[in-house]
Amino acid sequence: MPVPVGPEALVPRLRAICGDAGVLTDPAQRRTYESDGLTYHAELPGVVVLPTSTAQVAAVVRLCAEEGVPFVPRGAGTGLSAGALPRSDGVLVVTSRMRRILEVDVEARCAVVQPGVANLDVTRAAAPHGYYYAPDPSSQQVCSVGGNIAENSGGAHCLKYGFTVNHVLGLEIVTPAGDVVRLGGKVAEAPGYDLIGAFIGSEGTLGIATEITVRLLRAPERVRTLLAAFPTMDAGGRAVSAVIAAGVLPAAIEMMDALAIEAAEAAVACHYPKGAGAVLIVELDGPAADVDAQFAAVTALCREAGATELRTATDAAERARIWKGRKSAFAAVGRISPSYIVQDGVVPRTALPEVLRRIADLSAESGIRVANVFHAGDGNLHPLVLFDDAEPGAAERAAEVSGAILDLCVEHGGSITGEHGVGVDKACHMPDMFSPADLATMDLFRRAIDPAGIANPEKLLPTPRLCGEPPGVRTDVHPLVASGEAELF
Amino acid sequence: MPGTTPPPQPPRPPAEGRGADPAAPATFEDLLSDCVHCGFCLPTCPTYVLWGEEMDSPRGRIHLMGQSRQDGVLTGTAVRHFDNCLGCLACVSACPSGVRYDALIETARADVEREHERPLGERLLRAAVFALFPYRGRLRLLRGPLRGYQASGLSRLLRRSGLLDRLPPSLAAMERLAPPLRPAPRLPERVRARGRRRATVGMLTGCVQGAFFPQVNTATARVLASDGCEVVIPRRQGCCGALSAHAGRAEEAARFARSTVAAFERAGVDVVVVNSAGCGSTMKHYADVLANAAGGDGWARRAERLGAKVRDVTEFLADLGPAAERHPLPIRAAYHDACHLSHGQGVREQPRDLLRAVPELELVDVANPDICCGSAGIYNLLRPEPAAELGRRKSADVRATGAPLLVAGNPGCALQIAAAMGADGEAPAVAHTVQVLDASIRGLPPAHLLGGRRGG
Structure with a gap:
């Protein structure tokens, strides 16, 4: 060498x-x-x-x-x-x-x-x-x-x-x-x-x-997008489970909580229903007849789960408006918090309600706000841990909460990353998930x-x-x- | 040099006064920290599109601004990358975090003007530009010689000779971009509304617009009057200060802003109509222009009040709704979004709606509407090479529409694109949105706008 x-x-x-x-x-x-x-x-x-x-x-x-x-x-x-x-x-x-x-x-x-x-x-x-x-x-x-x-x-x-x-x-x-x-x-x-x-x-x-x-x-021949508002995250989670249990495979099921909705509203004025505790975006695509039948089923299931408002996008422009709030959510959090950590973890879909409740507990105990944006269909969570880096110790407490969320994911049989990768940031967490x-x-x-x-x-x-240890060459x-x-x- | 470790990060300076008074304006450091480094601005930045490097992207420039503040040193490297910015504000539209890049780059440029010594050639060019452009009187003096030069055929001869290629790029750019001049009619101080008076509006005649594009101003006044507006055109108005503000000449910009505010206060109007995108964009933010300048608090409030009255002419006309009949104008027209209209003021749909309301006019969009054409105020004079490259790209997108008429809300863009298209084929006719409306209201034939070109 x-x-x-x-x-x-x-x-x-x-x-x-x-x-x-x-x-x-x-x-x-x-x-x-x-x-x-x-x-x-x-x-x-x-x-x-x-x-x-x-x-x-x-x-x-x-x-x-x-x-x-x-x-x-x-x-x-x-x-x-x-x-x-x-x-x-x-x-x-x-x-x-x-x-x-x-x-x-x-x-x-x-x-x-x-x-x-x-x-x-x-x-x-x-x-x-x-x-x-x-x-x-x-x-x-x-x-x-x-x-x-x-x-x-x-x-x-x-x-x-x-x-x-x-x-x-x-x-x-x-x-x-x-x-x-x-x-x-x-x-x-x-x-x-x-x-x-x-x-x-x-x-x-x-x-x-x-x-x-x-x-x-x-x-696809047809794409239909539904925006459903729910009073609570639990109600939204029930709708997700019902849709999957009914054998429908949407192209996407996305969920955002009240804090994430607030941020997206501030950033791109997406006009999601006011006062909602959670919104669900469900998109179906495929042959027209299939999509229309499934869409009717999904709409009914959301209603049963307690949806307070349902909106349907009928053209590409309306669909883009619905997605705009979701797709800008990470950076949009900059509007409601000086700093934040975007976390990325996966849990089995069945564990979603439990893990979300535990995240809420973590947030309440630490006084650190957590906004939730996630791919509900496959249990890929993106909790956004908010803090003010001008406040002494806030960054460390946020990092603790963020790490604890990953522990929750692994504990429930999930993964420390869904799609953001391991990089430097999560290399330390690999032994939590894998044996030597x-x-x-x-x-x-x-x-x-x-x-x-x-x-x-x-x-x-x-x-x-x-x-x-801080990154860099020792x-x-x-x-x-x-x-x-x-x-x- | 390579291999060294980064300088230790000093703690962020305290956010001055913000904690004590939440209503206090955000400091430069606050504005810097709004950037979360997500990179959503990269693909809309014209220089990133050209060169694909971080320090010529908005995110990279914000990083360079942070470095300068942290280290207390403004490097020549940082100045070069700030100078490369066109100030098109496409990044402001693209940013999900609401970063005020417009305010950041203007402050950074003001720092450059205060602290950085430019090479002699650059200094002279900038001094010449700013001794000339904001002053309509001086620009008018130029009109005579320029018209003579264009009429003599010398211009064509010079362009054909290839001599232009040997001139310094900035001088060559000035020659190429000089608009063909027509005799300038003088506007009265007050234009009566036609029919029932629906509104009384002030009108900015501008410096470059007034001297080089008087026909846009007369068309604006005619369209406003036809749609029922009494138009007040204060005599004692000059440059609005936009060119100076964009270049970081803060004191000069404040001086122009103060006299523009005073001129329109005296006019006693509820609305100030502006037909030049760059001017309107700056005037809407007059409060920022005067916030940091010396001259007392009273001005900040007056600037804010006036800024709130400013409307782009298309924005105003779309809100007002038409009164005069629009006659058929069978033309295929491509609409180009001027950056300071679309990104600077969020005015995108109004001009399109106005044009679509013209019977028989076929409106087509240009691909890549978010990317600047390279005109960018005086950028094409100061940085001619990238400006020309961006012009070539825009030219290809406009040519792909096949439209014989290019419509834009800013004369600088139209000239820049026409010059680029003329360089590699036939240039389309160019017109301001209000000139198209004017022709339609007056029932003029397409040839009025197209010259010898076919309607498409």
Whole structure:
């Protein structure tokens, strides 16, 4: 193994690869990349590169591999688990200039795109042909397809359509050694290991996707959207259970509580029913006759569960208005609180009412407000923990509440993340969910692909670093290790 | 340099006075902290669309503003990225957290003007622009020579010679963008309502608008009068201060704002109608323009009162409803959203509704309506290269509509797009929304707006 050099030593060679305009060394410029969508974690990248082609990405990674310098991939920087947290001793590889849609192949029902293309732009390119790209995270107009690959992003409609992993047919990746490898293609079936499945959700630890072939779906014949207001979260939860029990599979079932409704109203004036304790958005899509029959059933079930108001969107504009409140909810919370933590956890749907009650208890005990926005259909919670960072100790108490919510999820047989990923933020929580043998197997796989450990190190899997330690490169011996209270393994 | 660790984060400065008095205006630090770094602004930012880098996005610029405040140092890098901002405010429309980027960038630019020494060439160019543009009298003096130059054929000769390519980009941009000038009629101080008087309104004639686009002002006055408004046009009005405010020349902007406020107070009108998007956007926020400037509290209240009376002409006409008959105007027209109308004032539907009400006019939308055309006040003079690139992109979107007439609520946009389209093919005719209404009310043929072009 070579003796690692500092990333500044690579600058002349990086310039030769990406051109002067593709390499950022100015400290003020680099600092704008210090965090992704989760600003709680920040670190100045050693150097930032903005490649424009697969060849440039491969050359940059090969150089990193030769010199033993770590690299961190970044798309649009909207991630919420600090998966794109840079390293001061590494190279940040940003794909924001690789944003060409290379092909829309209507006959093969797929599109080939570069990783920096925004999620929604795939649908925009396919729409004139009557097709769309199904995964739709709330940040879909911004977040990149490459970032979606890293995080295995979902979205409101993954209840029916699944996550990113269900919609990728082929990948061109640059491995941590700098080799360009093709996985899959336009044909759905391939023998051998499902490496596409392994790569998607690997959070940049197995390399960088440089070209992505995604499946396009035919736009449904009919889409109907219902907004139902309930006096309480319990009543809303009963409606969700009733709908699923009736054998209806909506494209999406979303729920928001009173606090989240207040924030969305302040941000985008979505005019959800006033005074509601919960709203439910139910969307059905498919053949017209099926949708109409199911819609009648869902409407009746909501009424039975105690809905106080029901609204139906009849055209695309009304549907967009209903969704606007939901899709802007995270950032909208900025209107009602100076700071907040977006949590992301999963519980079995049957445990939803119990977990929501326990979250309310946690909130009451700590005096920390929690707004709830979630994909009710698949139990993917997004509690928003609100605090004022100007108030001493508030951030720590909020972090405690946020962590306790994750414990609740695991306790009820759920997961510490539904779609935001693990990144740096939740690496410490991985042992809550997985046994040492589970984690060791994952680590073995990671090391098979990245033996030198330079691809987004210290993300996803817990590392010898101690939990609660601030992010960054430790240059000295940790005090607990020095005192013999802890040991590195 | 690479490899160093980030400077330690000092504690946030206390929010001055906000805790003690909740009604106190938000400080710059409060406004900065409203940004939660979600990135929803990125795809609507014209420079992010061009270059795909964080520091030329609204989120990145807000980060740079935070750095400057934290470190107490305004770096040349930060200034360059602030200068790159077009001030189109598309990010304000896109932001779910309600970040006041408009207020942030104006404050940042005022800091730049106070603290940063620009290179000599830039200083001279800016001094020349601001010694000329806000003053209608000086602009009028230019009209004679400019008309002579255009009439002589020298302009065409120069454009064909390729000599323009060798001029400094800013000078070449000025030449290309200079509007074809027509004789300027003089507006009376008071225009009587036609028929029953339904309202009495003040009208801003503006600096650039008044000197270079007098036909837009006469059309505005005629349409207002035809729809039953008595139009008061105060003689002693000048530039509203928008150009200066957008460039961070806070004191200069405040001076213009004060005299505009005074002029319309004297006119005693309930509504001030504005036909230039950039002016209306600034005048609606006069309270901000005068809040931080010296000159006493009285002005803040007066500015707020006047700001509340300001309406874009299309906003006002749509609320008022038509009185005069609209005659058929068989034209296919593409409507372009001027940033300071759509993002700055939220006026999107009103001009479209007014145009759709013209019989036989076919209205088409332009793709990517949220992205700025690159005109952006004086941006196309100060930063000609990105402005031209954005103009080329807008040009392609407008051309795809196949419309022979481009309608916009801001003359700067129309000129910028027409210039870009002329550079790579035939340029469409351009008109302000009120010019189309004026032609329809007067029963003029499409040729009046189209020149020699076919109606489409």
